[in-house]
Amino acid sequence: MSEFFDELSLPELTLRVDALERKLRAKEKTIRVLIQRVETSSTEGHSAFWVLEQNIALEKMVAKRTAEINAQNEKLGQTLAQLRGTQAKLIQAQKLEAIGQLAAGIAHEVNTPTQYVSDNTTFAQKGVAGLITVLQAAMAVVQAAREGTIDSELIAAADAAVSKAKLPYLVKQLPRALEQSREGLGRIASIVQAMKEFSHPSGSEKKPVNLREAIETTIAVARNEWKYVAEVELEMAADMPLVPVLRNEFNQVILNLIVNAAHAIGESTAGGSQGKGKISIVGQMLGDHVEIRISDTGAGIPESVRAKVFEPFFTTKEVGKGTGQGLAIAYSVIVDKHQGSIAFETEVDRGTTFVLCLPLVVSAAAAQAEATS
Amino acid sequence: MRVLFVDDEPRVLEAIERTLFQLDLDWEVSFAEGGSAALAELEKAHFDVVVSDMRMPGMDGAALLGEVCAKYPHVARIVLSGQTDESAAFRAVKVAHQFLAKPCSSETLQQVIGRTQELRNWLSEERLQAVVGRLDRLPSTPRLFIDLSRALDDEMASADTVAAIVRQDPAMSSKVLQIVNSSLFSSGSAVSDVRAAVLRLGMKTIRNLALGIGAFDSLGKSTAQSKVAIEELQKRSLAVAQLSSRIAQGREDTDAAFMAGLVCDVGQLILANAPNTDGVDNSRADTVTHAEVGAFLLGLWGLPFRIVEAVANHHAPLRNAHDRLGLPQIVWLASCLVHGEEPNPDYMKRIGADELLPQFKGMIA
Numbered sequence: 225m226s227e228f229f230d231e232l233s234l235p236e237l238t239l240r241v242d243a244l245e246r247k248l249r250a251k252e253k254t255i256r257v258l259i260q261r262v263e264t265s266s267t268e269g270h271s272a273f274w275v276l277e278q279n280i281a282l283e284k285m286v287a288k289r290t291a292e293i294n295a296q297n298e299k300l301g302q303t304l305a306q307l308r309g310t311q312a313k314l315i316q317a318q319k320l321e322a323i324g325q326l327a328a329g330i331a332h333e334v335n336t337p338t339q340y341v342s343d344n345t346t347f348a349q350k351g352v353a354g355l356i357t358v359l360q361a362a363m364a365v366v367q368a369a370r371e372g373t374i375d376s377e378l379i380a381a382a383d384a385a386v387s388k389a390k391l392p393y394l395v396k397q398l399p400r401a402l403e404q405s406r407e408g409l410g411r412i413a414s415i416v417q418a419m420k421e422f423s424h425p426s427g428s429e430k431k432p433v434n435l436r437e438a439i440e441t442t443i444a445v446a447r448n449e450w451k452y453v454a455e456v457e458l459e460m461a462a463d464m465p466l467v468p469v470l471r472n473e474f475n476q477v478i479l480n481l482i483v484n485a486a487h488a489i490g491e492s493t494a495g496g497s498q499g500k501g502k503i504s505i506v507g508q509m510l511g512d513h514v515e516i517r518i519s520d521t522g523a524g525i526p527e528s529v530r531a532k533v534f535e536p537f538f539t540t541k542e543v544g545k546g547t548g549q550g551l552a553i554a555y556s557v558i559v560d561k562h563q564g565s566i567a568f569e570t571e572v573d574r575g576t577t578f579v580l581c582l583p584l585v586v587s588a589a590a591a592q593a594e595a596t597s
Numbered sequence: 598m599r600v601l602f603v604d605d606e607p608r609v610l611e612a613i614e615r616t617l618f619q620l621d622l623d624w625e626v627s628f629a630e631g632g633s634a635a636l637a638e639l640e641k642a643h644f645d646v647v648v649s650d651m652r653m654p655g656m657d658g659a660a661l662l663g664e665v666c667a668k669y670p671h672v673a674r675i676v677l678s679g680q681t682d683e684s685a686a687f688r689a690v691k692v693a694h695q696f697l698a699k700p701c702s703s704e705t706l707q708q709v710i711g712r713t714q715e716l717r718n719w720l721s722e723e724r725l726q727a728v729v730g731r732l733d734r735l736p737s738t739p740r741l742f743i744d745l746s747r748a749l750d751d752e753m754a755s756a757d758t759v760a761a762i763v764r765q766d767p768a769m770s771s772k773v774l775q776i777v778n779s780s781l782f783s784s785g786s787a788v789s790d791v792r793a794a795v796l797r798l799g800m801k802t803i804r805n806l807a808l809g810i811g812a813f814d815s816l817g818k819s820t821a822q823s824k825v826a827i828e829e830l831q832k833r834s835l836a837v838a839q840l841s842s843r844i845a846q847g848r849e850d851t852d853a854a855f856m857a858g859l860v861c862d863v864g865q866l867i868l869a870n871a872p873n874t875d876g877v878d879n880s881r882a883d884t885v886t887h888a889e890v891g892a893f894l895l896g897l898w899g900l901p902f903r904i905v906e907a908v909a910n911h912h913a914p915l916r917n918a919h920d921r922l923g924l925p926q927i928v929w930l931a932s933c934l935v936h937g938e939e940p941n942p943d944y945m946k947r948i949g950a951d952e953l954l955p956q957f958k959g960m961i962a
Contacts, residue, residue, distance in 0.1 A: 328682045332652065335679030336606055339699040343612035346703050350619050390618070397615055404608050452654045496654050 241307065244300045251289050251296075258282050315473060315553060322479055322550075323423060329448030333415050337408035344401040344408075351398050354389030361385035418444035422475055430562075430586055432466030433474065435514070439505060442478045450486040450503060453496035454520070460507040467514055468586050473557040478505075480550035481518045481578050487541065488522025488576060501575075512584050513564070519577040525570040533568070558582070598714050599625045599642060603635040603649040603661065604677070609699075616703035624710075632656025636664060644672055646713050648706070649693075651678040651685060662692035671726040673713040673897055677701055678781075683802060686781040687810050691733060694897040698780040705780070709899065716896040719909050720889040728871045729894045734814045735768035735866050738831040739824055742815045745769065749804050756795045759803060764791035767834050767860045772812050773798070774856070775898035787901035790852035826869065833935060834859050836961075840931035843960040849924050857907040857928045860900075864891030864908075888912045914944070922950045934961055 259282070361382040368374040422445045436458070443456055450456055482503060489501035501521040508515055525533060532538045536552035558566040562582050570576040604610050610628040617626055627642070629635035631653050638644075647665055651658035662674045676689040679699040689696040695709060720726060745762045748754045763769045770791050777794035778787055782802075788794050795803060806812040841858030842851045864887030892909030896902070903924055910925035911932055922930075926948050933940045934957065945951040 328680065328685075331681045332679040335681070335699040336609060339677075339679065339701065340606070340608045340612035342700045343609075343616045343703055347612065347615040347619060393618060397618075401612070401615055404611065408608065452652060452657075495657070497656060497660070500654065 238307075240303050241300065244296055244303065248293060248296055248300075251293055255286060255289055258285055315476070315557070322476065322483070325483075326445060326449070326479075330415060330419060330445070333448050334412050337411045341405045341408040341412075344405040347401050348398060348405070351389075351394045351401075354391075354394060355398075358382075358385045358389050358391060415444065415447075422479075424472075426471035428470070430468040430470055433469050433471045435464060435467050435469075435474075435507060435516070436460040438471060438475055439478055439507075439516075442475050442482065443505075446479055446482050446486070449483050450489075452500075453486055453490040453493060454501045454503045456482070457502065457504040459504070461509055463509060464507055464514060465509075465584065467582055467584060469582060470557070470561060473561060477554040477557050477580070478516075478518070480554050484550060485518060485520035485522065485576075488520050492521075492523040492573075510581070513581050514584065516580040516582070517577050518580075519575060521575045524572040524574055525568070525576055526572065530570065534566075554578075598623070598646065598710075598717075599627070599644045600646045600648065600710055601627045601629060601635060601638055601644050603629045603632070603647065603653075603658070605631055605650060605653040609650070613703070613706070617707070620703070620707060622707070622711075632658070632661035632664075635661055639665065639669060639672075644669070645717065646673045646675065646710055648675045648677050648710065651676055651680055651689060659688050659692050666692060666731060670728075670731040671723050672730065673716075674730075675709060677706070681781070683781075683805070686776075686779070687805065689779075689781075690776060690806075690812060691810065694730075695775075695899040696779040696781055701780065712896060712902065716893050716905075720893040725886070725890055726893065729867060729890060729897065732867065732894060734772055734812055735863060735894075736814045736823075736827055736870060737766050737768040738828055739815065740828065741766040741769070741831070742813060745807060745813070749800075749807055754800070756800060757792070759800065760792040760795040763795065763803075764855075764859070765835050766831060767863050768866065769813050770856065771860050771863060771895060771898065771900065772806070773803075774900050776802075776806065776812075778899050778901065789850065789856050789901050789904060791856070793852075823869065827866065830862060830865060834862055836935045837861060837928070837931045840935060840957075840960055841927050844922075844927045844931055844957055845924075848922055849927060853901065853904055853907075854924060854927050856900075857904045857911075857924055858931050860891065860895060860904070861908045861911045861928050861932060862887065862891065863894060864888055867891065867894060914948075920947050920949075922948050926950070930957065934958060 261278070361378075361384075365374065365378050365382050368378050418441045421441045439458060439460070443450075443458065482505075485503045489503070490496060493499060493501055502519075503521075504517075504519050506517045506519075529538075529540060534551050534555040536549060538552075555566055558564045558580055563586075564580060564582040566578065566580050568576055568578045602610055602613055607630055610630070614626065614628065617624065627638050627644075629638050632649075633656050635647065635649065636656075639647075647662070649658045649661055653661075658676060658678065662676070665672055665674055673695075674693045676693040676696040677699060678685060678689065678696065680686075681698065686696060697706065697709065717726065720729075741762055745759065748758050748762055763773055773791055773794045774788065776782060777797055782798060784797075788797065798806075838855045838858035842855035845851045845854035867890050868887055888909055888911055892905050895908055896905040907924040907928045911928040914926045914929040930940055930945075930950070940954070942951060945954060950957075
């Protein structure tokens, strides 16, 4: 991920913003002192000329300082824009990484149906060739019957064609082979579609999103991550309205939480060999916001690490399985970008539930911040 | 031949059944939708081949094939997996003789399974099949193993340096060719040359193989005596390899000849190191049996079939249908000359090589 920081790293940016703010504060102080001096002098009975002189000096100073402040402000604005760009890139980078991890699973999801579609079409191709020879032999019999020239040789040839083509087997299996091929192609198409929806850039503005559809897509994309260790249940309130979210970022949060849940269950069931667990996702309306609860039946979060789960780079997973960014990104997306909240309830040996709250209305301040960004 | 197919997706099994039915094979096939169901089938009947998926709920392919290796070591174990990542391939290497990637054409599947039947025609004794079936690696020469570890420690080591070490050792060469010819790494054409194999796999994969999953055997627990025996075998094998490759010049693929010569005596490694508890007569290492044992292993591992064929016939080239100086004859001849034996003059005449003998003798290094 480091290439995303080459222009300016996050700590560097923060330092620069700090320095600029300090300079601005210092300038404001100078002006305040000058104004104070003018005010005190005029009350101490100096001559009008002296006051005028002072005022001119002050005006000059203020003009100069104002120009400087404007320049600094512009610089600050640029730096802040850069900072926002870096944050966006960080989220994009984590998404790419998540997709990279998913890619192997997606390949597996696609390769399985491809295997049987390919076998079935091979079977169908040869089967149809057999059917055609049977049909030709049968047509020859029909033709001979019509002409009254039918003989046992023709009938024997037709019988031979039927037996060579293994007709009863073909009649029984060909429709099933084609039906399963269609079903397999449907599965491949839907996983490709889900991948497309999942990764399609949704822009930087919040738009009303059907959360059920978004979550279903994410469940489909992550299927290979959970299907060996858990069943997934999704239950969304029927009256759930469209919710204004950044669809991409929201998808990514749900993905991170589903993958975490699957890992937690995988760990407590020895990779699913001790029976499958359950991941349930429940969404409901709570006044002016929606609540989404994502629960797993894993081993829970140990007390000692509960305080750290949202910290960037914190992970308890083995090397290569997690980067420690998933929940930190989830926090930043839900709390900073959506003015929502994220918390968890956990019980050792019972499981963990992450609770997301998203406001139904984008607050004026948030909309303002978005508009200016 | 009895074959068991295992996959958690019943449609995969159904489709395989259809294509096999159409091929009119004399195989008896069974199907199981998971690891435990497969073990139940194996309890019920005698199987020769198991073809299993890797990722399955409950008992997965790795666990199943591990069980099969322990309980039914004579059974050929083949993975047919939709996973594409290297770590999955390495998990398969530990438990399977061969690994095929989904989607795999019915022709390839049929060919790979069919080959195991040919191997059993060469080595019909089930006790020996079990000895070979259990092996996931062969003992390497300690010196070359150390050389390789040193080379791999060096971040800057080139593929050429590594290949030059590996291609001297029958054990490491066999393992590398097994992996590169598995369909998870293969691009379709069979690879007979170690250098090409190392280039295709890449240094990272070779490192993982050697240091990560321990695909090579350093002979850590062997006696000094057996270490010496292995050193000697390796030196002789390398000499046979070099001579085979020289004789093959202008006649056959020299890479395949080199490899066939190098690995023609791996059967001796297997028999000499087989535990006595298996009731295997170690003294048979010097007889014709070792050729069949070696070929059985290399065939199970999916090495290019002409190499396997040459190894199987390198003491009895007469079994080969063609009376010409082909790959089995070249390895037989090189092996005779390196061991200081005079090749059978009648046979040399039959394959039209009698007049070339002095020239070949002059090629010995």
